[in-house]
Amino acid sequence: MLEQHQQAPQFSVKNQFNETVNLSNYLGKKNVVLYFYPKDDTPGCTIEANQFTQLAEEFAKADTVVIGVSKDTCASHTDFINKYGLKVDLLADEDGKLCESYGVWQEREKNGVKSMAILRSTFIINKQGELVDVAYGVTPEGHAQEVLEKVKNL
Template sequence: MLENQQKAPLFSSPNQLNELVNLSDYAGKKNVVLYFYPKDDTPGCTIEANDFTKLAEEFDKYDTVVIGVSKDSCQSHVEFINKFGLKIDLLADTSGELCESYGVWQERDKNGVKSMAILRSTFIIDKEGTLVDVAYGVTPDNHAQEVLEKVKSL
């Protein structure tokens, strides 16, 4: 698992429009909130995406971009964004490479059945590419507001 003050793993992954998004695109310009979630259009993931969307302008005031990541396809992301009017980029990590590099692809035990899944997690990366906040296993309720409060202190 990653820790605060480490360099954030670099990434290059397609967003909902199949445009490559690189961490290096934001170097020296923007802080990045990179949040991982299990699946488009599921209850907890919808709460989280809607809450980050509601606060998108606030994050922007603090030179911060919010990017969601799941293993869903670009097309799935487009449908999710359109259904809820989301105002954040969603990366399609269909290979799982980004999830692996951030340590969020983990075994879980649900009702006695073991399977691999994305552990809902959020990383705040400063303009220099350093992890300033690492949170594994977050809950969606009020999470976006908590992340915004942390960003305000950067």
């Protein structure tokens, strides 16, 4: 698992428009909130995405871009964004490499059955590409507001 003050792992992944997004695109320009979530259009993931969307202007004022990541496809992300009017980019980490590089692809146990899944987690990356906040196993409700407060203090 990653820790504060280390360099954020680089990535190059397609977003909902099938456009490649690289962390390096933001270096020196914007802070990045990179949040990982299990699945498009599920209850907790929808709460989290909607709350980040409600605060999108505040994040923009704080010179910060918010990017969600799951293993869903670009088409699934587009449907999710359109259904809820989301104002965040969503990356399609279909091969799971981004999830693995950030340590969020983990074994979980649900109803006595073990499986691999994305652990809901959020990383705040400053303009120098350094992890300034690392949060594994977050709760969706109110999380976007907590992240915004941290970003405002950068």
